Amino acid sequence: MLTPEQVLARLRSTADLKERIDKQAAKVGTANVLGLENEQKAFLKLWYSKHKVGLKYIAICEEKRPLQQSRTDGHESNLGHKGKTNLLVALRKHVTQLKKVVETYQTRRAEYHAEYPHHQLPENIDYNDLIHIQADHPFWNNSLFTKLEAPWAVDPKTRHGMQQVAYADRATEELRRLGWEARRAMRWAITSHNQIWRTLLSLKSVPNSDPILATTLTSHPTLSCLPPLARQNAATVVINNRVVKMANLQLMWNEGLLEPSWR
Numbered sequence: 001m002l003t004p005e006q007v008l009a010r011l012r013s014t015a016d017l018k019e020r021i022d023k024q025a026a027k028v029g030t031a032n033v034l035g036l037e038n039e040q041k042a043f044l045k046l047w048y049s050k051h052k053v054g055l056k057y058i059a060i061c062e063e064k065r066p067l068q069q070s071r072t073d074g075h076e077s078n079l080g081h082k083g084k085t086n087l088l089v090a091l092r093k094h095v096t097q098l099k100k101v102v103e104t105y106q107t108r109r110a111e112y113h114a115e116y117p118h119h120q121l122p123e124n125i126d127y128n129d130l131i132h133i134q135a136d137h138p139f140w141n142n143s144l145f146t147k148l149e150a151p152w153a154v155d156p157k158t159r160h161g162m163q164q165v166a167y168a169d170r171a172t173e174e175l176r177r178l179g180w181e182a183r184r185a186m187r188w189a190i191t192s193h194n195q196i197w198r199t200l201l202s203l204k205s206v207p208n209s210d211p212i213l214a215t216t217l218t219s220h221p222t223l224s225c226l227p228p229l230a231r232q233n234a235a236t237v238v239i240n241n242r243v244v245k246m247a248n249l250q251l252m253w254n255e256g257l258l259e260p261s262w263r
Helices: 004-028 037-070 080-115 156-203 211-218 228-256
Strands: none
Touching: 037 080, 156 211, 156 228, 211 228
C-alpha cells in the first residue's frame, strides 16, 4: 500500500516522463514519413541505433584522451604501466561494443530501406570509416530525424551546397590567418636584415655606423686567438654571408608572400 507521499511522487514522475516523451515526439514531428505506425517504429529504431553509435564513439574518444596526452611531446605522463594497461583494456571493450552498435545501425538502415525504398536515409558507414571521420562529416548530421520538413535536412543537393559554402568560409578564414603569418614573417625578415646590415657597416667602419656592433662581434671568444685585423676580416666574412643568405631568403619570399600578406 502506497503512502500519500509516494503516490504524489509517482504522479510527479509520471507527469515528468510524459512531458519528456511529448517533447521528443515534437522533435520527430508528424510528417508523412511517419504516417504509419509500423513505419514510425522502424524510423525510431533507426534513429536510436544511430544515437547509440554516437554515444559509443564519444566513449572511445574520452577513453583515448589520457593516452593521447601521454604521447604528446613535452607532456609528462602520469598514467604509469598499470594505468596504461587498464586504459587499453577499457578501450578494447569499447571498440567491441562500438563494432556491435555499428553493425546494428547498418542492419536497421538496410531493413528500413528494404521496407521504404523511396524515403531519405541517413549516411551509411562502417567501423573502419567511422574511426577516421571528422566532426563535420555528414554522418553526424541528425537533421533528417529532427527537421523532417526542412529542405536543408532532407534534400541531398541542398545539404551538399551548404557544406560547400561552409568549406569556402573555412578556406577564406585559413587564408586570412596565413596572411597574418606572412606579415609576421616579413617583419622578422626586415628586422633581421637591418640588424645584420648595420653590423656589416660597423665592421667596415662606414661613417655614422655604430662601432659597438663591431666591437661586440670581434671580441667574441672564438676570434680571440687572431690578430685585430684578422678578427675584423673574419667577422666581416661571417656577417657578409649572413647578409647574402637573408637577401636570398627575402627574394624567395618576395612573390610567394605577397598574395597572402594582403588578405
